[in-house]
Structure formats: C-alpha cells, structure tokens
Amino acid sequence: MEEDDLPYEEEIIRNPYSVKCWMRYIEFKQNGTMSILNMIYERALKELPGSYKLWYNYLRERRKQVKGKCIMEPAYEEINNCICLCPMPRIWLDYCQFLVSQCKITRSRRTFDRALRALPVTQHPRIWPLYLRFARNLPLPETAIRVYRRYLKLSPENAEEYIDYLRSCGKLDEAAVRLAAVVNDESFVSKEGKSNYQLWHELCDLISQNPDKVNSLNVGAIIRGGLTRFTDQLGKLWCSLADYYIRSGHFEKARDVYEEAILTVVTVRDFTQVFDSYAQFEESMIAAKMETTSELGKDEEEDIDLELRLARFEQLIARRPLLLNSVLLRQNPHNVHEWHKRVKLYEGKPRQIINTYTEAVQTVDPMKATGKPSSLWVSFAKFYEENEQLDDARTIFEKATKVNYKQVDDLAGVWCEYGEMELRHENYEQALRILRKATAIPSKKAEYFDVSEPVQNRVYKSLKVWSMLADLEESMGTFQSTKAVYDRIIDLRIATPQIIINYAMFLEEHNYFEESFKAYERGIALFRWPNVYDIWNTYLTKFIDRYGGKKLERARDLFEQALDGCPAKFAKTIYLLYAKLEEEFGLARHAMAVYERATQAVDNTERHHMFNIYIKRAAEIYGVTYTRAIYQKAIEVLPDEHSRDMCLRFADMESKLGEIDRGRAIYSYCSQICDPRMTATFWQTWKEFEIRHGNEDTIREMLRIKRSVQATYNTQVNFMSSQMMKATTNATSKNAHTHTHTNIYAPTPSISNDESINLVSDTSRSELAELAKQANPDEIDIDDEDEDGDDEDQDPEGELQHHQVALFRGEQCYRTFT
Numbered sequence: 025m026e027e028d029d030l031p032y033e034e035e036i037i038r039n040p041y042s043v044k045c046w047m048r049y050i051e052f053k054q055n056g057t058m059s060i061l062n063m064i065y066e067r068a069l070k071e072l073p074g075s076y077k078l079w080y081n082y083l084r085e086r087r088k089q090v091k092g093k094c095i096m097e098p099a100y101e102e103i104n105n106c107i108c109l110c111p112m113p114r115i116w117l118d119y120c121q122f123l124v125s126q127c128k129i130t131r132s133r134r135t136f137d138r139a140l141r142a143l144p145v146t147q148h149p150r151i152w153p154l155y156l157r158f159a160r161n162l163p164l165p166e167t168a169i170r171v172y173r174r175y176l177k178l179s180p181e182n183a184e185e186y187i188d189y190l191r192s193c194g195k196l197d198e199a200a201v202r203l204a205a206v207v208n209d210e211s212f213v214s215k216e217g218k219s220n221y222q223l224w225h226e227l228c229d230l231i232s233q234n235p236d237k238v239n240s241l242n243v244g245a246i247i248r249g250g251l252t253r254f255t256d257q258l259g260k261l262w263c264s265l266a267d268y269y270i271r272s273g274h275f276e277k278a279r280d281v282y283e284e285a286i287l288t289v290v291t292v293r294d295f296t297q298v299f300d301s302y303a304q305f306e307e308s309m310i311a312a313k314m315e316t317t318s319e320l321g322k323d324e325e326e327d328i329d330l331e332l333r334l335a336r337f338e339q340l341i342a343r344r345p346l347l348l349n350s351v352l353l354r355q356n357p358h359n360v361h362e363w364h365k366r367v368k369l370y371e372g373k374p375r376q377i378i379n380t381y382t383e384a385v386q387t388v389d390p391m392k393a394t395g396k397p398s399s400l401w402v403s404f405a406k407f408y409e410e411n412e413q414l415d416d417a418r419t420i421f422e423k424a425t426k427v428n429y430k431q432v433d434d435l436a437g438v439w440c441e442y443g444e445m446e447l448r449h450e451n452y453e454q455a456l457r458i459l460r461k462a463t464a465i466p467s468k469k470a471e472y473f474d475v476s477e478p479v480q481n482r483v484y485k486s487l488k489v490w491s492m493l494a495d496l497e498e499s500m501g502t503f504q505s506t507k508a509v510y511d512r513i514i515d516l517r518i519a520t521p522q523i524i525i526n527y528a529m530f531l532e533e534h535n536y537f538e539e540s541f542k543a544y545e546r547g548i549a550l551f552r553w554p555n556v557y558d559i560w561n562t563y564l565t566k567f568i569d570r571y572g573g574k575k576l577e578r579a580r581d582l583f584e585q586a587l588d589g590c591p592a593k594f595a596k597t598i599y600l601l602y603a604k605l606e607e608e609f610g611l612a613r614h615a616m617a618v619y620e621r622a623t624q625a626v627d628n629t630e631r632h633h634m635f636n637i638y639i640k641r642a643a644e645i646y647g648v649t650y651t652r653a654i655y656q657k658a659i660e661v662l663p664d665e666h667s668r669d670m671c672l673r674f675a676d677m678e679s680k681l682g683e684i685d686r687g688r689a690i691y692s693y694c695s696q697i698c699d700p701r702m703t704a705t706f707w708q709t710w711k712e713f714e715i716r717h718g719n720e721d722t723i724r725e726m727l728r729i730k731r732s733v734q735a736t737y738n739t740q741v742n743f744m745s746s747q748m749m750k751a752t753t754n755a756t757s758k759n760a761h762t763h764t765h766t767n768i769y770a771p772t773p774s775i776s777n778d779e780s781i782n783l784v785s786d787t788s789r790s791e792l793a794e795l796a797k798q799a800n801p802d803e804i805d806i807d808d809e810d811e812d813g814d815d816e817d818q819d820p821e822g823e824l825q826h827h828q829v830a831l832f833r834g835e836q837c838y839r840t841f842t
Contacts, residue, residue, distance in 0.1 A: 360395030573609025
C-alpha cells in the first residue's frame with residue numbers, strides 16, 4: 025500500500041458499502057498493475073456482491089486484460105472461475121458469450137443452465153435467444169433438440185422455429201410429429217401468419233415426399249383426415265397421398281388412390297389436378313419401363329407388361345370426358361343437360377345408354393331439376409323407338425305421364441311426344457286416343473297455375489295438348505268431333521286469337537258461315553284490345569267477302585262495335601276497311617264521314633297519311649274543289665311540319681285551278697310557321713309562284729312578309745338569348761370581386777331587331793328588283809335610289825308594325841277565300 029492510497033482506504037473503512045467510494049478508488053488505481061486493480065475489484069465485490077456496476081466493470085476489465093491472448097492461457101481460466109450466482113441477466117449474458125467465444129461447449133451449456141436456475145422466469149426470455157443460437161451452431165443436433173424441447177415448455181408458440189431447425193438438420197420424423205401436434209392444436213396461432221390449412225399442407229408435403237424418413241406417423245390416416253377437413257382443397261391432398269405411395273414404391277396403391285380420387289372429387293379444378301397427376305404418373309411408369317427394357321436389351325414389342333401399361337394409359341385418356349361428366353353430375357345430380365351429354369358419350373353402346381337413362385330418370389328430382397326433366401323420358405322413349413322397340417317406348421311414355429313434374433308444360437310435352445310417335449308410325453287412332461286421354465277431365469279439377477295440385481290434375485287446361493288434338497281432329501276426325509274440341513277449348517277459356525281464327529276458318533271451309541261468324545264473336549267476347557285486333561280484322565274481312573252489300577246495316581253495326589274502344593294505334597286499318605265498304609256498297613257521303621272520323625281517331629303519327637288518303641278519295645269522288653275544306657282542316661290539326669306540306673299542296677292545287685289570289689292567301693298564311701332560315705324550300709316555292717303569276721306589288725308584299733317573319737323569329741331568339749345571358753350574369757355577379765379590370769366573361773353583343781330588319785331590307789331590295797324583272801320585265805322598272813331613300817325615311821318599329829298588319833290582312837284574305 026502506498027501513501028496515496030491512504031485517503032481512499034480510510035474512506036472505504038468509514039463507508040465500506042458505498043459504491044462511489046470503491047469506484048473512486050478503482051479509478052485512482054486505473055493506471056496501476058492488473059493484480060492490484062483486480063484485488064481492489066474483488067475486495068469491493070466481497071463487500072458488495074449485488075452491485076451490477078462493480079460486476080460489469082470488473083468483468084469488462086478482466087476481458088480487456090486477456091484480449092488478444094491465447095484461450096489456453098491460465099488467465100482465461102481465472103476469469104471463468106470468478107463468476108458466482110449473480111441475479112443480474114446482463115452479467116450472465118456477458119459471461120455466457122465469453123465462454124462461447126472460448127469454444128467450451130460443455131461448460132457453456134452448463135453455464136446457460138446455471139443462468140436459467142439463478143434468474144427468475146420473467147427474465148428467461150433474455151437468456152434463451154443466446155442459448156438457442158449457441159445450440160443451433162453445435163455440430164451434433166441432439167443437444168439442440170434437447171434444448172429446444174425445454175424451451176418449448178416455456179414458449180410453445182415458437183414451435184415453428186423448432187420445426188424449421190429439425191427440417192434443416194434432417195430430423196424429419198421429429199419435425200413431422202411436432203408439425204402434426206401443431207396442426208391438431210386448434211388454439212395455436214402461427215407467428216409467421218400461416219393458416220391452419222397452410223400448416224396442414226406443409227405437413228402433407230413433408231410426410232409424402234419423405235416416406236423413408238417419417239416413420240412415427242400414419243401418413244394415410246393423416247391425409248385422409250385432411251380430406252374430410254379441407255373439402256375445398258381435395259385435389260392437392262389426393263395428389264399428396266398418391267405421391268407418398270409412389271415414393272414408397274407402392275405403385276398399385278398409388279393407382280388405387282388416383283382412381284378413388286377421380287371418382288369422388290366434386291369440382292372440375294380438383295379433377296383436373298388429380299387427372300393430370302395420374303396421367304403424368306402413368307407416363308413416367310411407361311418411360312421407366314421402356315428405359316429398363318432397353319437397358320436389358322429386350323424387344324419392346326414382346327414385353328407384355330409394357331403393352332399393358334400402354335393400354336392402361338390409353339384407356340385413362342379415353343375415359344377423361346366421361347369422368348369429367350361424372351364430376352359435374354356429382355356437383356348437381358339434377359342437371360338434365362349433363363345427363364344428355366353423358367348419353368352422347370356412350371354413343372354406340374346400347375346397354376350403357378339404357379343404364380344411363382334409367383339412372384337419370386331415377387336420380388333427377390323434377391322439383392330441383394336444371395332444365396326440362398321431361399326431355400330425359402322423351403329421349404329414353406325415342407331411343408327405343410329408333411331401335412324399333414315400340415312397346416318399350418310406350419311403356420316409357422306411360423311411366424313419364426305419371427311423374428309429378430314442376431311445370432304443366434313438361435307433362436304436356438310428354439303427351440304430345442307420345443302422340444307424335446304414334447303418328448310417325450301411322451297409328452292415327454292410337455294417337456287420337458292418347459290425346460283424348462290427356463285432355464280428359466280429371467276426377468279433381470284444378471286451376472292451371474295452382475302449384476299445390478299435381479300437374480296431372482291441371483294438364484287438361486294445357487293449350488299445347490288441345491292444339492295438337494284439334495289438328496288431329498281436323499285431319500282425321502269428323503266435323504262434329506273437331507267442332508266439339510274447339511268448343512271445349514273456348515269453354516275452358518284457354519283459347520288464343522289464333523285458335524279462334526283457326527276455328528272460324530275450319531267452319532268456313534265446311535260452309536258453316538254463320539257458325540264461323542259466331543266463333544269470331546265468341547272470341548271477341550273473350551279478349552280485349554289489343555289481342556282482339558286480329559280477330560276483328562279477320563272477322564270484318566270475311567264478313568264483307570261473304571255478304572258484300574247484302575247485309576249493309578249489320579256490317580255497319582259490326583264496324584261500329586269494333587271501333588268502340590279501339591286504340592288509336594289499331595284504328596287506321598279498321599277505318600279504311602269501313603270506308604271501302606261504304607264506297608263499294610254504301611253512300612259516298614258515308615264514306616267521307618268515315619274518313620273524317622278516321623282523321624281524328626288514328627294515332628298522331630298516322631294522321632298525316634290518313635289526311636292524304638282522305639283528300640285523294642274525296643278528289644276522286646267529288647272533285648278537287650271538295651278537298652278545300654279537308655285541306656283547311658288538315659292545316660289546322662296537323663303539326664307544323666305536315667301542315668306546311670299541306671299548305672304547299674293546297675296552294676299548288678289553287679294555282680292549277682286558276683285561283684291565284686287563293687293560292688297567294690294560302691302562302692301568306694303558311695308563312696307564319698316558316699322560319700326563312702329553316703324552311704328555304706317554302707320561300708323558294710312562293711318566290712317561283714310570284715314570278716309566274718305576280719307583279720311588283722305582290723313581290724314587294726312577299727318580301728315584306730318574309731322580313732316580318734324573319735324579325736318575329738329573331739325577336740323570339742333574342743328574347744331567349746337575353747334571358748339566358750341575364751341568368752348567366754346574375755350567377756357571375758354573385759361570385760365576382762370588386763376589381764377594376766375588364767370582365768372577359770361579358771356576353772357578346774347580339775344583333776338587335778332593327779339591325780336584323782335593316783340587314784334583311786338591304787338584301788330584299790336587290791332581290792326585289794331581280795324578281796320584278798323576271799316577273800314582268802317590260803312594265804316594271806324599280807329605281808334603287810328611290811327605294812333606298814324611302815327605306816331610310818321609314819322607322820324600323822313602324823315598318824315592323826306595318827309587316828304585322830300585312831300578315832293579318834293575308835290571314836283574313838285566306839279565311840275569306842276558304
């Protein structure tokens with residue numbers, strides 16, 4: 025001890041349990057010899073064995089002292105012996121790392137165990153990562169396996185880490201056992217985010233790909249358990265089971281597994297996976313056999329085993345469509361379309377076809393069927409018919425008629441097919457008996473749409489069966505039997521307009537005209553518009569053809585009855601037929617009255633065409649002058665587009681009759697609905713009319729009217745534009761800011777009424793002069809300067825008023841002439 029040490033020694037004597045005193049003393053002796061420094065640390069630890077700071081610095085100092093030296097030197101062993109049962113995990117970690125760095129395996133393992141015993145359980149997670157890392161790096165896996173088993177008792181949720189280690193070191197049997205335990209543990213939650221199915225799939229791959237290394241588990245039972253547990257992944261599991269037997273060398277068992285799989289899977293995806301794997305297996309077996317044969321030098325053609333393998337493979341490929349059809353039928357055994365496809369696959373094999381039809385009709389539930397189950401019975405019967413076994417076909421049909429179908433139409437189709445089969449073999453009486461039996465009144469009547477009753481009690485109201493029976497009665501029955509069938513159809517209230525027409529035509533063919541008309545009337549009583557249209561049309565046509573004008577009043581009553589409540593869409597044909605009757609057998613004025621009513625009753629889209637027919641017939645009967653009132657009525661009633669056309673035709677007729685003033689008045693009246701910008705054709709026609717028949721005053725009047733109409737339409741357009749601009753301005757002003765710059769969104773100024781009138785006036789002056797010269801070049805000479813002066817003196821507003829007065833005079837003139 026030196027003199028400089030005395031103060032520190034005295035302080036330690038006074039405070040032997042003060043860490044600061046010891047640390048100051050150690051810091052003072054930091055540059056001293058290692059032995060003295062170590063002695064002071066050991067004295068301090070003897071007094072304070074629980075001080076983390078002293079232990080940490082002491083061990084760091086001792087490690088620093090041996091750094092760079094050989095691990096075989098005694099200094100290392102001195103450090104190894106200086107640790108005691110310290111309650112601090114950080115010290116144990118440093119100590120264990122120091123031992124591991126010396127490659128002392130047994131001592132390191134025992135030290136880890138001492139650390140785990142010395143520390144509380146809550147601090148064990150700090151020791152285990154280093155311990156496991158140390159165990160994984162050991163050359164032999166047995167130690168690591170035992171360490172992991174102890175670790176999983178504390179943390180079973182880390183089983184995946186242990187399983188990965190076992191797979192990496194080749195301990196697949198232990199890995200499979202642990203993975204099976206994890207899969208069966210429903211409370212296990214994977215730290216890697218794997219689902220239970222993914223873990224199960226890993227287990228299947230592990231045990232199926234390593235049959236020689238996994239001996240502790242029943243592989244077949246495990247995979248079959250997965251088949252019942254994971255029904256949406258059957259294909260992969262079946263392939264895994266077969267792969268296990270293939271790798272084990274049990275090829276026949278693998279083939280049995282594949283056959284069982286393709287006969288039990290219920291989805292096309294699973295079937296495709298299993299079938300492709302099966303085909304690949306057979307190909308590999310054939311390839312291996314061929315390779316073995318070639319190595320032994322045998323002739324491949326004489327190898328019976330090879331021929332057997334090839335035949336088995338070809339049969340497998342040929343069975344694929346049938347196997348796929350079986351999968352679809354397992355999905356839905358009530359799929360009628362798939363049953364028909366299955367029959368086609370057995371084409372040329374009568375026994376299999378009969379078995380398939382038998383199985384189909386026994387399996388398909390009509391209430392759950394997809395498609396028409398009756399088609400299976402019909403196809404079954406036709407198969408016997410094609411093979412000339414009519415008795416068997418009749419037996420099938422008889423059984424088919426007793427099936428409780430979902431729809432009445434299915435049973436009706438069976439009866440009709442039954443009857444058609446008898447017709448094909450010329451058994452006409454038998455066909456009639458079958459259909460009469462089908463339409464017989466059952467003991468318990470039921471409404472057609474009453475689903476609570478079986479279809480056998482409702483088929484007597486099937487129009488399909490009755491229609492076929494009516495056709496057969498017409499062809500092979502008597503008049504009375506056929507009439508009774510039609511009457512029964514009408515009484516059951518299942519007739520259609522076509523049935524009524526067919527009934528009436530049948531009576532007419534047998535010269536029962538009044539009976540046929542009664543049939544029409546019975547049909548009219550059954551139906552309403554628009555379904556009754558065809559009946560009325562045929563009835564009226566046949567009545568006129570039969571009686572002509574002999575029973576004119578009765579025919580008129582029929583027409584009035586038909587038109588009562590007739591929709592406008594169907595009125596045109598009946599009115600034309602009515603008018604034709606009056607023209608041929610009645611009075612012309614009655615015909616005109618019918619045409620007049622027709623123009624009001626028909627649909628708006630056909631009114632123009634009706635007026636054209638009316639005008640044509642009136643001109644042919646009474647002359648063209650009679651059509652003036654019709655033209656006037658058409659112009660008032662029709663829309664502008666068609667009214668404009670009527671005006672042009674009316675004016676053309678008046679000009680041909682020499683009534684020039686009448687024609688001009690019509691043009692003047694029509695000009696009110698003709699915008700010069702849109703109806704240039706009208707104004708060109710009026711222009712040509714004035715060139716042929718007018719003079720300077722009439723041409724000037726036409727141009728003034730044109731300008732007035734142009735101004736009127738401009739006023740309307742400008743008014744709408746101003747309203748739109750006003751609305752836009754109001755919307756803009758609400759969002760505007762108080763800025764002094766010019767608004768770039770201000771509306772563009774439009775042409776005023778006066779300006780538009782002046783523009784038209786300038787154009788009209790030159791046009792007027794040209795037209796006047798064309799109309800009468802010898803007498804008319806227009807002075808452009810005078811006209812310009814006159815137009816400049818006129819007030820635009822006064823001119824517009826003058827044009828309006830001119831339009832009023834033209835309209836008055838038109839009304840006077842008409």
